[in-house]
Amino acid sequence: MSKYFTLFLIVVFFIANFWASIFPYPFFSASTTLTVGQNQDINDKNEGENSPVTGSSDIKVVNLDWFDVVDTFFEKYVTVRVIDVNTKKQYYVKRTGGYNHADVEPIDSANVDIFHSLYNYEWSWARRPVWVEINGVFVAASINGMPHGYSLIDNGQGGHTCIHFLNSKTHGTKRVDETHQAAVQEAYSRQKEINLLEL
Structure with a gap:
């Protein structure tokens, strides 16, 4: 069978x-x-x-809260691009610390030179509006030009500097710094200028 x-x-x-x-x-x-x-x-x-491309291809700058978004979005030891709003010079920094704002250092001596040139080669606490590119997103921010405290990168700068975002605070006073916030708002209000750059 x-x-x-x-x-x-x-x-x-x-x-x-x-x-x-x-x-x-x-x-x-x-x-x-x-x-x-x-x-x-x-x-x-x-x-x-x-699909046809619709809408604008303009780059948008966002204004994100430090404590709600940026502190976790901009992780420690991540390299980002910083664009000075006034001069349009670009340089790269790595976040090395910070909890009320980002402590950063230029990634090498060439980037220190670009950063230092923003302040006419003099260290300064003056605030400057910047756009910070984090994972492809441009965020309004503010920098100062005075290296201080610890340094983790051997770039010749000797210390770190600060990047402030919306509602970030200083580490010393633990208060919102109004001059940094004014620079953040300037960076946000001038966002259309970023489209003049070849990025």
Whole structure:
């Protein structure tokens, strides 16, 4: 009996293969009644490259709260790009610490030189409006130009500087610094200028 059953399975297998070669799946489905254009529309429905680009391609600068967003978004030991709003000079820093604002250091001596040039090669506590690119997002911020405290990067600067964001505070007074906040607002209000740059 098992001989007949095995023979039956072999015959069914060959008939199924023959049938499949004559009528490829799904010969009975409605897709065979679709036109080439309809098939293309279905296949391309979710293809982003076929969708026309709408809206503006302008870069937007956001004004994010330090405690609610930026402190966790701008993680320690991450390198970011800083763009000075007034001069449009760009340099790179790494966050090395800070809890009420970001303590940062330029990543190397070449970036120290760019940073130092913003202050005419004199260290200064003066605030400057900047845009900080964090993970592709440009955030309004404020810097000072006075290295102080600890230093983790051997870049010749000797100390770190600060980047303040919306509602950040100083580490010394633990208060919001109004001059930093004014620079943050200036960076945010001048956001259209970022589109003049080739980024």
